[in-house]
Amino acid sequence: MTEKQLKELLADLTFEEKLGELQQITNTYFGENGIVTGSDARHILNEDEVNLAGSVINVVGPAKIREIQEKHIKNHPHHIPMMFMFDIIHGFATIFPIPLAQSCSFEPDLVEAIARETAREASVSGLHVTFSPMVDICRDARWGRVMESYGEDPYLTSKMGVAAVKGYQGDDLSKEGTLAACVKHFAAYGLVEGGREYGVVDTSERFLRQYYLPAYKAGCDAGSALIMSAFTANAGVPADADKHLMSDILRDEWGYEGAHITDYGSTRTMKSHGVPETDAQVAKLALEAQVDIEMCLYCYHNGLPELLEKGEITMEQIDRAVMRVLQLKNKLGLFENPYRYTDAQKSDELKNNPEALALAQDAVSRSSVLLKNEDKLLPLNANDNKKIAFIGPYVEEPDMFGGWSIRHQYKIDLKNIHTAINERYPNGNFTFNEGCMLLGEDEPMFKFNPRRAKSVANYVEHDAAARKEKIAKAVEDARNADVVVMCIGEHTLMGGELTSRTHIEIPLIQKELFDAVEEVNDNIVVVLFNHRPLDISDISEKAKAVIVAWFPGIMAADGITDMLFGEKAPTGRLTMCFPHTVGQCPIYYANFPTSHSPVTEDFFVTGYIDCPLTPLYTFGEGMTYTEFEYGEIKLSKETLSEGETLTASVDITNVGDRDGVETVQLYIRDPYAAVSRPLKELKGFKKVAVKKGETVNVEFTLTTEDLKFYNVELDYICEPGEIQVFIGKDSAVKEHADFQVI
Ligand code: GLC
Numbered sequence: 145m146t147e148k149q150l151k152e153l154l155a156d157l158t159f160e161e162k163l164g165e166l167q168q169i170t171n172t173y174f175g176e177n178g179i180v181t182g183s184d185a186r187h188i189l190n191e192d193e194v195n196l197a198g199s200v201i202n203v204v205g206p207a208k209i210r211e212i213q214e215k216h217i218k219n220h221p222h223h224i225p226m227m228f229m230f231d232i233i234h235g236f237a238t239i240f241p242i243p244l245a246q247s248c249s250f251e252p253d254l255v256e257a258i259a260r261e262t263a264r265e266a267s268v269s270g271l272h273v274t275f276s277p278m279v280d281i282c283r284d285a286r287w288g289r290v291m292e293s294y295g296e297d298p299y300l301t302s303k304m305g306v307a308a309v310k311g312y313q314g315d316d317l318s319k320e321g322t323l324a325a326c327v328k329h330f331a332a333y334g335l336v337e338g339g340r341e342y343g344v345v346d347t348s349e350r351f352l353r354q355y356y357l358p359a360y361k362a363g364c365d366a367g368s369a370l371i372m373s374a375f376t377a378n379a380g381v382p383a384d385a386d387k388h389l390m391s392d393i394l395r396d397e398w399g400y401e402g403a404h405i406t407d408y409g410s411t412r413t414m415k416s417h418g419v420p421e422t423d424a425q426v427a428k429l430a431l432e433a434q435v436d437i438e439m440c441l442y443c444y445h446n447g448l449p450e451l452l453e454k455g456e457i458t459m460e461q462i463d464r465a466v467m468r469v470l471q472l473k474n475k476l477g478l479f480e481n482p483y484r485y486t487d488a489q490k491s492d493e494l495k496n497n498p499e500a501l502a503l504a505q506d507a508v509s510r511s512s513v514l515l516k517n518e519d520k521l522l523p524l525n526a527n528d529n530k531k532i533a534f535i536g537p538y539v540e541e542p543d544m545f546g547g548w549s550i551r552h553q554y555k556i557d558l559k560n561i562h563t564a565i566n567e568r569y570p571n572g573n574f575t576f577n578e579g580c581m582l583l584g585e586d587e588p589m590f591k592f593n594p595r596r597a598k599s600v601a602n603y604v605e606h607d608a609a610a611r612k613e614k615i616a617k618a619v620e621d622a623r624n625a626d627v628v629v630m631c632i633g634e635h636t637l638m639g640g641e642l643t644s645r646t647h648i649e650i651p652l653i654q655k656e657l658f659d660a661v662e663e664v665n666d667n668i669v670v671v672l673f674n675h676r677p678l679d680i681s682d683i684s685e686k687a688k689a690v691i692v693a694w695f696p697g698i699m700a701a702d703g704i705t706d707m708l709f710g711e712k713a714p715t716g717r718l719t720m721c722f723p724h725t726v727g728q729c730p731i732y733y734a735n736f737p738t739s740h741s742p743v744t745e746d747f748f749v750t751g752y753i754d755c756p757l758t759p760l761y762t763f764g765e766g767m768t769y770t771e772f773e774y775g776e777i778k779l780s781k782e783t784l785s786e787g788e789t790l791t792a793s794v795d796i797t798n799v800g801d802r803d804g805v806e807t808v809q810l811y812i813r814d815p816y817a818a819v820s821r822p823l824k825e826l827k828g829f830k831k832v833a834v835k836k837g838e839t840v841n842v843e844f845t846l847t848t849e850d851l852k853f854y855n856v857e858l859d860y861i862c863e864p865g866e867i868q869v870f871i872g873k874d875s876a877v878k879e880h881a882d883f884q885v886i
Pocket residue numbers: 231275328407408641
């Protein structure tokens with residue numbers, strides 16, 4: 145439809161129809177064959193109102209979506225199609241590594257390719273919108289939702305968020321294989337205090353703009369069709385009531401024209417923040433903050449009619465929101481084709497689509513991070529007849545999907561690491577032993593939330609004798625082995641929403657297994673499965689090799705096998721620091737000098753008396769199966785003015801014994817400025833292949849745009865003065881070359 149036609153349609157809608165467009169309902173309104181049942185006691189909409197709803201969440205299945213859409217169009221007075229939305233966070237039928245793992249690839253192209261494959265699978269299944277990418281900046285491993293993010297750094301997160309939006313949406317949302325993206329959670333949800341869900345976040349305007357907003361803006365500028373508000377209240381103002389954020393910045397400053405959708409009931413939960421008391425007050429605050437779609441719960445439905453009657457809101461405000469919903473449906477091509485590309489047969493064929501599975505397997509080594517490899521224990525050699533004991537729950541457990549996974553849309557038989565290794569190396573001198581269950585009943589989370597024990601009932605060891613016996617058997621395998629590979633980590637349900645933890649070690653039962661094995665064999669390789677940086681200080685000290693695999697998804701077993709035996713090398717780099725202990729959280733590389741920081745050094749003397757100030761493993765850190773040497777940094781000029789470009793370059797030599805890939809990172813530091821600036825800030829990265837013995841030159845460019853910051857007056861400026869340029873293999877790099885901004 146043309147804009148003119150949309151306006152005519154809007155003008156023709158009744159108030160009830162307009163209200164409907166702003167209402168998202170849940171799949172639970174629809175029974176079998178998509179018939180409106182409204183069975184759930186929480187439902188307050190009657191059938192007529194359901195027939196006016198603008199969108200629905202959590203309906204899955206092409207046949208059901210088609211049935212519901214058919215009835216909806218028929219029953220709607222203006223036959224306006226509904227939008228079908230779903231949380232497709234890291235894959236639909238093909239489950240890819242969790243987003244935090246994907247970010248560790250330092251490959252936006254990989255993130256884009258994964259999003260594209262995901263959109264292909266989801267769009268033929270009838271879905272129109274995914275609530276992804278999440279671009280909250282995350283620096284506290286206690287928060288379970290760090291797994292959905294691209295880590296702690298604004299620059300990297302921005303690049304990954306843009307890649308995801310492009311992958312999902314392509315260049316035309318009305319085309320086949322596309323999905324509308326939804327950048328979230330606006331804004332700064334990742335700053336939740338103590339990693340506790342849903343609370344207050346408190347950031348200054350300066351830091352909000354400098355560090356926490358850029359990734360959302362990058363996603364909006366990349367064309368994300370929607371943006372989702374956060375549950376949180378920044379400085380006490382709930383996001384859905386935050387006119388400064390949602391109108392002044394998002395709409396007026398950024399000129400964003402996409403649709404703003406709330407989080408699930410985040411309008412109503414403003415009452416829990418203790419700001420509005422009634423639905424009408426919620427509705428007024430939200431409409432004034434330009435909330436368009438209310439995701440479930442019904443404050444608009446309940447509150448807007450009386451507000452309009454009293455003249456407390458205007459029809460123009462409602463029309464503005466409804467227009468953005470109609471424009472979104474138009475972008476999706478729904479008016480011309482309400483079923484878009486829904487195709488049950490194609491959807492079925494894509495459920496084990498070889499290209500996507502190959503991409504998922506390749507993504508495992510590209511996003512896994514090798515943190516340690518003493519004595520070059522890795523890669524293993526299946527033919528040297530060394531006895532290798534594979535021990536740990538994840539040797540046998542095939543579900544390595546992680547939180548926010550869609551588990552019912554794939555068709556292949558899930559493989560565990562045991563099977564994958566036997567398939568690949570049938571003659572290997574191997575033993576396999578799970579050693580213990582994933583969780584013991586002594587796991588801290590069970591003390592505070594017994595219900596959780598029910599949700600993971602099949603994974604909890606309650607029998608003390610069995611626990612002891614299983615560990616003893618595994619120890620026997622370890623005792624007789626040359627090398628032990630331990631596959632251990634969090635349970636797949638220990639990450640995602642409402643999974644904040646104060647203990648961030650691996651489950652106690654598995655640590656008991658590790659310690660018992662370590663008693664009898666010190667050639668230990670650990671493959672870690674985790675949603676967040678964990679406290680692996682003891683494991684890291686005792687194991688000779690550590691690979692952080694995160695949750696690698698549907699092809700985990702084959703991907704891990706690729707790495708363990710060297711068919712593919714791990715090439716990921718950390719995008720969140722690993723702390724020595726949870727007491728260091730939040731911890732991040734781009735921290736600030738302190739009043740006692742020695743000016744000459746990067747690290748500072750202030751801090752703890754019982755723990756280093758630096759992390760155990762830092763941002764950008766990671767190894768591979770070869771080594772690289774860096775030459776000195778060369779700058780193309782000694783000064784830089786506005787409008788000019790400076791090139792910083794360095795030679796990288798592969799001094800190891802196999803071809804490899806290195807992620808070269810460029811950081812800057814502005815040592816003296818109008819406000820205190822971070823010790824380092826990532827401003828460039830390149831993942832380069834270097835053949836053994838070869839040297840390649842890697843170049844980056846900088847302009848004054850890269851150096852801007854918000855000064856005391858909140859002007860976004862680049863100041864004259866010294867800038868230090870670091871190029872290295874991680875954020876701990878010390879060598880720098882300097883230039884002057886003039
Ligand atoms: C959840 C999450 C959000 C998700 C939405 C829909 O509460 O906060 O990320 O997209 O609700 O499931």
